[in-house]
Amino acid sequence: MLNEKSDFIQKVDVCVVGAGHAGCEAALACARLGLDTVIFTVSIDSIALMPCNPNIGGSSKGHLVRELDALGGEMGKNIDKTFIQSKMLNISKGPAVHSLRAQADKAEYSRSMRKVLENQEHLSIKQAEVCELIWEEKESYKKIKGVKTFTGAIYECKAVVLCTGTYLKARCLCGEAITYTGPNGLHAANHLTDSLISMGIEMRRFKTGTPARMDRRSIDFSKMEEQFGDERIVPFSFSTDPDEIQIDQVSCYLTYTNERTHEIIKNNLDRSPIYAGIIEGTGPRYCPSIEDKVVKFSDKERHQVFIEPEGIHTNEMYVGGMSSSLPEDVQLAMYRTVPGLEKCKIVRNAYAIEYDCINPRQLYPTLRFKNVEGLYSGGQFNGSSGYEEAAAQGLIAGINAAMFILGKEELTLDRSEAYIGVLIDDLVTKDNFEPYRMMTSRAEYRLLLRQDNADLRLREKGYKVGLISKDQYEKVLNKKYKIEKEIQRLKDTKIGAAKNNQEFLERNKSASLKTGTNLAELLCRPELSYDILKEIDPERVELPSDIIEQVEIEIKYEGYIERQQRQVEQFKKMEKKMIPYDLDYDDVPSLRLEARQKLKSFHPISVGQASRISGVSPADISVLLVFLEQYKRKNEKDFK
Amino acid sequence: MKTDTIAAIATAMSHSGIGIIRVSGEESINIVDSIYVNRNHQKSLKNFMTNTIHYGFICDGEDVLDEVMVSVMKRPNSFTTEDTVEINCHGGILVMNRILELVIKSGARLAEPGEFTKRAFLNGRIDLSEAEAVMDIISSKNDTALKSSVKQLRGSVYHKIKELRELIIYDIAFIESALDDPEHISLEGYPEKLGIKISDLIHDVDNLLLSSENGKIITEGINTVIVGKPNAGKSSLLNILAGEERAIVTDIAGTTRDILEENIILQGINLHIIDTAGIRLTEDVIEKIGVEKAKKYSQDADLIIYVIDSSVPLDENDYDIMKMIQDKKSIVLFNKSDLISKVSLEDLRNLLDKDVIIVKTSTKENTGIENFEAAIKSLFFKGEIYSDDEVMITNLRHKEALKETLESLKLVEKSLEAGMPEDFYSIDLMNAYSSLGKIIGEEVSDDLVNEIFSKFCMGK
Secondary structure: OOOOOOOOEEEOOEEEEOOOHHHHHHHHHHHHOOOOEEEEEOOHHHOOOOOOOOEEEOOOHHHHHHHHHHHOOOHHHHHHHHEEEEEEEOOOOOHHHOEEEEEEOHHHHHHHHHHHHHOOOOEEEEEOOEEEEEEEEOOOOEEEEEEEEOOOOEEEOOEEEEOOOOOEOOEEEEOOEEEOEOHHHOEOEOOHHHHHHHOOOOEEEEEEEEEEEEEHHHOOHHHOEEEOOOOOOOOOOOOOOHHHHOOOOOOEEEEEOOHHHHHHHHHOHHHOOOOOOOOOOEOOOOOOOHHHHHHHOOOOOOOEEEEEEOOOOOOEEEEEEEEOOOOHHHHHHHHOOOOOOOOOOEEEOOEEEEEEEEOHHHEOOOOEEOOEEOEEEOHHHHOEOOHHHHHHHHHHHHHHHHHHHHOOOOOOOOOOOOHHHHHHHHHHHOOOOOOEOOOHHHOOOOOOOOHHHHHHHHHHHHHHHOOOOHHHHHHHHHHHHHHHHHHHHHHHOEEOOOHHHHHHHHHOOOOOOOOOEEHHHHHOOOOOOOOHHHHHOOOOOOOOHHHHHHHHHHHHOHHHHHHHHHHHHHHHHHHOOEOOOOOOHHHOOOOOHHHHHHHHHHOOOEHHHHHOOOOOOHHHHHHHHHHHHHHHHHHHHHHO | OOOOOEEEEOOOOOOOOEEEEEEEOOOHHHHHHOOEEOOOOOOOHHHOOOOEEEEEEEEEOOEEEEEEEEEEEOOOOOOOOOOEEEEEEEOOHHHHHHHHHHHHHOOOEEOOOOHHHHHHHHOOOOOHHHHHHHHHHHHHHHHHHHHHHHHOEOHHHHHHHHHHHHHHHHHHHHHHHHHHOOOOOOOOOHHHHHHHHHHHHHHHHHHHHHHHHOOOOEOOOEEEEEEEOOOOOHHHHHHHHOOOOOOEEEEEOOOOOOOEEEEEEEOOEEEEEEEOOOOOOOOHHHHHHHHHHHHHHHHOOOEEEEEEEOOOOOOHHHHHHHHHOOOOOEEEEEEOOOOOOOOOHHHHHHHOOOOOEEEEOEOOOOEOHHHHHHHHHHHHHOOOOOOOOOHHHHHHHHHHHHHHHHHHHHHHHHHHHOOOOHHHHHHHHHHHHHHHHHHOOOOOOOHHHHHHHHHOOOOO
16 A cells, blocks of 8 residues: 655655656766766666567667767667667668667666666666655646655655656556556556646556567577678667677568468457457557558558567567467467467467556657646657657656756757657647657658768757767767868869760769769769779878768768758748747637647647647748737837 | 749739739849840849839740839838839739739749738838737638638549549658568669659649649639539529520539539629539438538538429428528529429528528529529629639649649659659658648648558558
């Protein structure tokens, strides 16, 4: 039973609730900025746990990790220490969609992060369930005072960061069997929701799921396609030396479902809690259960199944592509129809999990609750999904909790600056009805937001916040300078239509020159690379590969990049027009009803954000602009 | 790249008098300069003093469009406080429209409704006390423009654009799902296939642009919808109205199989008539569907003609229709007056708004039609119904959007030719998709993500 009375009271700066990927980043950021921080977890063994897929990164998620690293987060460094296979995805496509993905040794990942936390100055780890927030009612808002644990201990603090993941009132479903636990049978957190509701916070219920794990010894890999890692491994972190991580990699395996698999699923749909209507939470469309795939895409003869190791020191294998909430017997029968899995033994069953989270429109883009001073949140609690999405939010929430306490300017990334900006803006501006996952198509300025230039984009911000050292920052400045200088040199280096140049072009299957040109122009040709051009560029000085990469991208895709930059300028204009929080939309005449209601419930911080809320038309934005001008002039008048 | 210089016709669109085209913004003087010629071909607007007016011609290349007076107002001496040029031309919708189009071609963009006033206010030209009026103008003008924009679009064009958008979003979704999940979805050999689709799309948009040049993508006249139960005589009415003695302006083949649109000039008044006929009615359920359809069209109608079969008692469907036409301008035809009446005129009168005109007709015997025409005429001359004179502007807006679409598609084509990776041109495809959306008044919002998840199987 919850202990109501206790004499234990401790004073700290920040309380971070939850030690998953979001919580770890938030706590580390606060502690590294010198604030006395406590991180709470229901179980020390669940720090940085990877309860679902055994990998970090992937399309657009890899971008998030690199951005987080550029800002001073830990995830990139941690995966560089604990990966067992690495791949750059989409390498045949444009540089903007290249994305890193690494298979993690889950246990190592978790252990390594725990070590970082344990040795971080100003940070203490506490195994306890936070049951209540303590707050004070101010005139027009609430102010956070601290947290109370299950044992009744009170931690007074200036800021709280909620990163409760999937633990709030968690319920796991495996066929007809229901357990009231968090992931992996861990203790659920059953009290905090009520405390949040009593503060007036709007809660919702989401659902997600994970496939089964199998015993490696029961799988016949000879019937599957082996999938190797990249020959040359690129690290996630800008601080990791690539030469130090060229390890021996393990393989993953690919196999497929077939007609028989689908048959078994279809015949047992009535036993799936989702199809039987037992699950009420909203599940994510991007990681459909195998039941969903078979029902929704009934014309597909087969679905891919990826068999991935969970680590070096375990025989458990993750079965990607076949998450399910069907009962145990059906699961086994269905898995055993897949080539290579005929004799498979399940170590852990697939299951679906339901949990409480918030409607993130209650948050500012700084990830602070709009009406609660000192309360921040990140991760699945905010209605997202995925380790990387969680970590990115955790970092921003942590940074801003720290900025608030230190009285410094908060950090907000906009859509033109980072995928993290897109992620957070989508969460706080759009109506999300399922756990939100990052996708490259969500980033409208993605040609600028590449994984290769995350350091150039964000190191400065990390430095300003205080998580990036002067040394690291100057390294980036130096890199920038060298890139610009080299681009200019290529533009200035004239290439005449002389015989040797024509011969060079002919040899490289490139059109001959009619008039003189420069090296940059030649580099724009798809068939010519920076490397090939070396021959006719005698003045070239050897440059590091990361600089050459930037030079090449900037020149080759100049037209596209410039076009996006112009769009960004337009975009920024509206982002800069701020809306005062106390603006009463009922005072704005001529707004359409729908727009008025939406604006009232979202309380956007800028006209730009307002324009992205569905149901707010361009005409409403014009009206709002005029009103804001009137508001400004009135205030100026009153001031005089 | 368009500048933020805006242009619009500042006077009422009418056939008489003088019309003014206003251009405001940083580039306004340069833009008009490029199409303005004065007698000695020497002077340039740039060199004129502010607040002066000058005689000359507006030329599209060699082609002289009109003899005009051009006034130049340099900032801050104008309504918007920006550089402003006003072209005073001879009225006439056609001429004004051509000049406006030329101004836009030369680099201005079509002003949003109320935008001059908005700029004047934001630039401090209009007093604080007038702010509310400004907001009112913006919202009401946009509201009208938005409504008329979709309303004036021909049904067939509307459907064509919907179809094109569906094709485009499918391909974007395919590319994007492959980028997001490269291990599940492959793009091998895809660019070639897309190349063929893009040239088809370009062809289709080109055709739409051509029709917009001829004003064929929009409807003109008063939007009139005929509603009523089956067998009430709706089709006969349309046949009578469209009879040989009357001018049929256009005849568009069924946009969907059950909708017929005709332009009819009645007593000199241009009516765009939509008949909701052709629904086969055997059971009550289907009858309800018919009413639903009619409802949809009626929402946007300027005028509703409700045909009642007076030879059968009023039923559920009639009450439904009456509810639907409550706030609309409508004329009720008490039809089949040649048969024994099962509907009391008295009851009917009580059921309807008091100012609704009821006309007794028999479409079979062709009686009462003159009274019906007179009723329309009186509504028109009392100004209770009118055709929208913004129609040309709507057309221009649509044309702009079609041109943007075309530009984006051509960029896709160019990227395909240059062998650029898919992630580059999918952005231009998205632009084409949203430009087309402007025409039918649809936002992009979450279309792409929805399409990705509904059409392609991805994920762990």
